[in-house]
Amino acid sequence: MIALYLFSGNPGQNIVQNVRLPRLVLTIVTGMSLAAVGSVYQLMLGNPLADPYILGVSSGSALGSIIFASLGLIILMPLGGFIGALLTMVLVWRLALKDGVFDKGRLIIAGVVAGLFFSSGISLLMYLGKEDTVLILSTLMGNLGRIFSHQEYQIFLGLSLFLGILIFWLYLQSRALDIMSTSDHYAQSVGIGVQALRKKIFWISSLIIGIVVSFAGIIG
Template sequence: MRGKSRKNFFLAIFAAVFCLTIFITPFIGSQNLDYSNVVSYLRGSENPDGIIFFDIRIPRILLAIVTGATLSLAGLIFQALLRNPLATPYTLGVSAGGALGAVLMIKLGITFSVLGFSTIQTAAFVGSLLTIILVYYLARSHKRISVHTMILAGITISYFFGAVILMLHFLADFTETRQMIRWMMGGLDIVDPDLLWKSIPVLLIAYLILFYHARMLNILSASEDTAWSKGVSVDRVQRIAFLLASLITGLVVAVSGPIGFVGLIVPHFLRMVLGVDHRYLIPGSLFAGGAFLAICDTFARTIISPVDIPVGIITAILGGPFFLWILVRKG
């Protein structure tokens, strides 16, 4: 099996796993649910299983899928633009920027709401977006992006923001410190369904625009010189891709907190299976990323049930060794 048929085959597998994840994972948890009770709830019969399924688990699974798909796609885009498998929204400082914004609002105790998003969520979104924009402009040299400068800028800013966060921890009281630490772990256990529905239209538009630029990303991921020679507007594609990848990352970080390594593990695995064609990688990253985080979250809430482990801990445990494996493999 070669070429398009092989890619279509694996893409179909990812889509099937994605669908199975949606149907199976909501039934798994600290309390086993009866399928017949869930069905009867749809017919108007009130019962605990139906309430747990539709009001708690379905919103959480959907958030896991949307978050995983988005982080995976953002990682894929950054890696394509920088031609570096280690480039992710988090190695570029997005996590640190969002965390600083959230922690700062927790310490200041400011309360407001923007389109239904809380103070902490709004600050995390703005912090994530401003950080990646800053890194982007620091890395531009002679109208081109310096890959090494961008990664180093992201790491440097992450360390600086980390120091500021530690200072805020030091100045915070017990309640504030606990809230800061819990948010920075990243999790899907506190979900406002309204925020999910408000985010999905924006994310879908971004997905479609990025897929529209898939061919240009193929050329750009080879080299900028090749892209220029083929008539690709490199600056325009880079700006659009960076802006959208940053926007969608900031949005999911605001809702779920900093969940790391999804944008590293999934895109790298997909390239080994699907190759380098972004016409397959983009939908593949949505399917595989969504299923991956939903499965990780299911594992997080059942491994020591009824205790609910933040899913960011699970992805970090998986992602740390994977990151080292990439370094050794590339070395």
């Protein structure tokens, strides 16, 4: 805001307001989201090395974005990423269930396999559509230098507010997650619905990752 005031009435105002500021907001939202989800995954999976991309949602989201771009629907890339993330979430969750019961080990394996599968799909698209290589690489490597159209930026701001609400909900579950990190039996003994809460956290965390990747690509 200080920069906007200083550049008011100058040609630099357009650059600050329409290029620099959206990139700053994108960077802050992306970092905040990845940090929150990474912490949640580490507690939920009981693995201090778990990261936000371990369940393959990022690769599914990236593939969805790239497919839309390959079809010439570049402006709809965030929508493609969102759809890809949702489909990946459904697939991974179904594979993680054993006789209808959630299994941590199966979830991690399913996520890794799904991530490799979708990454292979991205490589195939890169080979088939050589003219889209730069766009695909920017998605795979992450792109915080995105230039938003006015409409895209308005959509992103709305989704950023939505992300803030989801992250705050995850924060409210921090005590329950701490208890669940000891053991499921203990968590259940103190009245925590472990299976239901874990499912909600998985869906919300994956949704956050899907939204972030659809705009910023795979960061990290």
